[in-house]
Amino acid sequence: MANKISNFSDLIQRVAASCLLHPLAAGRQDPGNVAEDGREGYEYEREGYEYETDEQEDFEDEDEEYVEEEEDMEEKKGSVKGWDHEKKNMSGIVAIERVMEMEMLMNEVFDSVSAMKRAYVSLQEAHCPWDPERMRVADVAVVGELRRLGVLRERFRRCVSVGGRGGRKRIDGDGMGMLKEVVAPYEAAVEELKKEVKSRDVEVENLKEKLKNLSTSLSNGNGKKGRSQSKRKVGCIHAAQVAAAPAPDLFEATMNQVKETSKSFTSLLLSLMRAAHWDIAAAVRSIEAATATAENVATINHTTAIASTIVTHHAKYALESYISRKIFQGFDHETFYMDGSLSSLLNPDQFRRDCFTQYRDMKAMDPIELLGILPTCHFGKFCFRKYVAIVHPKMEESLFGNLEQRQQVLAGSHPRSQFYGEFLGLAKAIWLLHLLAFSLDPAPSQFEASRGAEFHPQYMESVVKFSGGRIPGGQTVGFPVSPGFKLGNGSVIKARVYLVPRT
Template identity: 70%
Template sequence: MATNVSNFSDLIQRVAASCLLHPLAAGGHESGDVDAVAHTVIEEYNNSSEDEEKENGVKDVEKSRRIRRVWNNGEKEMVTLIEEVFEAVAEMKKAYVRLQEAHCPWDPERMRGADMAVVGELRRLGVLRERFKRGRRGGCGGGVVAMLRVVVAPYEAAVEELKRELKVKEVEIENLKEKLNTVTCLSNGGKKRGLSKWKVGCSQVLAVAPDPELFEATMSQMKEASKSFTSLLLSLMREARWDVAAAVRSIEAATATPDTATQTTTITPSVAANHHAKYALESYVTRKFFQGFDHETFYMDGSLSSLLNPDQYRRECFTQYRDMKAMEPVELLGILPTCHFGKFCFKKYLAIVHPKMEESLFGDLEQRSQVMAGNHPRSQFYREFLRLAKAIWLLHLLAFSLDPSPSQFEASRGAEFHPHYMESVVKFSGGLVPAGQIVGFPVSPGFNLGNGSVVKARVYLAART
């Protein structure tokens, strides 16, 4: 460059000297001479510059050209990358909108497809991020890097959130596997302590075959669950300011048969309402639950497996009993909401809890709406209901596991008290039932077992009038 500057200065000096020696005149030939000199000098300068560039600047020129080519290629690649990022973002938004639309109305298939589309776009953004990182290491422009960071950051956060949710699901899966192992251990006769709060011995937990003693122990569990649910229902009725005495009279009338409806034996409403209304309410609940107990599916369908293949059906029932015994009903229905037990719960809830009753107790029909939609509410009331439903379902499975099956009986209203087949829900002083007591209304049924033993029917007694 210094040589070029020097040549250029020399050129100026030569042109100036030519002008001094040949002053401008009117004739064109003199001007032409000056032009010829200048032309000659400039041509020499250009030639010398080209020679200089060839000798000293070839390497720099080639380097500059290579840099320009690399930069152009990198710029094109970055522009393409940005376009792909924006395209992925647009598709991500569309997929997320479809995912939201699939929630209302509820459409599992559309939700699954939209969810896969969202995950696919997230993965696509992950690939673009890796390309961006490689380009960054190759020397991308700082402004482009900053812009891409802003665009990609929200989706990186979404990916991290999905990873955390995945870890939570993995923990849930491990818990379910542990519970499954527990059930398998129990079904194979493994030892497990502290699983029952009721008076059930280790023989029930480790039972390998159905027997009458196991049926009696399961019946005791059912009684405890029935008392617990009835107490909760009665407390809700009192909080809602129900006329409990009127409810008792209605239940008493419902238990009357055509033969006993004209009898003069009645229960004093004030006494029943004030002291023993819970027994009348328990009578109502158990009567609804035990309707259809003699059929293998509570008449939910027309199955006749117990008649066509009795031995196989008994084995299947006892297997179901052992598998279900250690599981919480909420967990079971969370996995299989529409299994036979789930359908049993739907049917019995709608039969026991009348719409007016639910609206009076809870102020709305939300739980009923969930049940009718095939779901299971998470309320305390429904949990207690499921506990009783499970106890009766287990009793039913065990009844169809025994050979011969237990025969069910119920004390009728107005019948004479028989201590061999009945037990009073009200305890009398001295433990003996006074003479002249008759059945006011039945509370829960009894069973005759194959070994000759009897599970007594529970009754509410009243004095003969």
């Protein structure tokens, strides 16, 4: 470029010098000098023209090269500008696509939140009234929407990571963090379950050790103590065989449990009555009058005599008779007449299997824990009805000074008191006996001794022990204490009765 400028300056100087040496006025000189001057000027001009022509050709060549270089540079600049423009267009398209993707993601988030809200409302509505199936479906829906929100959150983090700095490494880091965050609650739940399994294993091992020690001690017993321990051992064997199939022996063992829990609850109730300064004789007379029937005129006439006989030492048997009559009422029906179900008639085989399955599931359960989870289950309704039937409002107010326990039971809950706990032990034993009765084929037949009936040792046993172990003659049934059962294998569970001399 510098060379071109220099040549152009020289050319201008040469042209200016030529104009100064050969002015235009020279053509007006004398004619005599015209030829000579013209000839000299012509030759000089011709030389100058030739010189100028060469210079101009060089300058034109260089100028053409310069123009070509400028055109090449312009083409390069245009191509760079076009690439930049194309790059900007591509960036704009990517940005628009990301905005659209984020809008779609937010729409999905709002839809998921709305669906989770509806599922949670359904979950709340399933609590009242209690609907386990609807509750299960709503719970699954809520968990599903929460998982969906977790997936959407991961997608959002991935989108942000792709748009930021760090590239693939950042995406992987966020993805791993998100995965750990999602898995963490499940890992914690698994750890809790593992701890629970370990504690249960320890508990099982302890129970096995206790059973082993008990078996050893039972095998070393003799005499009367040995016989009683043998009975307990048989009961343990029967309890161990409960998972196999219903059997008459299992029914007998459960009936023995009913007797023990009935005695325990009766003793507690009688002690509370005495602590409240009840008139036990009046209470016995009231119980006797309530149990007497119109047909038993003789019994009615001798109610006072019987009451005076038993009140001194055996009032507990009259009270146990009252409790047994209330608790066994409706035993012959599959639901204690709590509803009109006829499943035992429509599908007897399936009903028997279901009853024994319930027996196995409930046998090892604490009744208060079961009712704490399912207060309105069939067993909970049974406890409600029997408690209200056995414990009169005036009785409860006299024993405890208020009706708090009764109000809790009427409200559908179950109090955690000693008295109600003893009642639940009796209620559970009766409920298990009932389940076993309807799981046996044929079902046991229930019978009860009537007042004034002759004593039959084949079907009855006296709750009062006589001296010498023999029952004297002339004894009749003063009142029944608990019913008896005749089983399908021909064995008989004797009815317990309170005997009085014939009058």
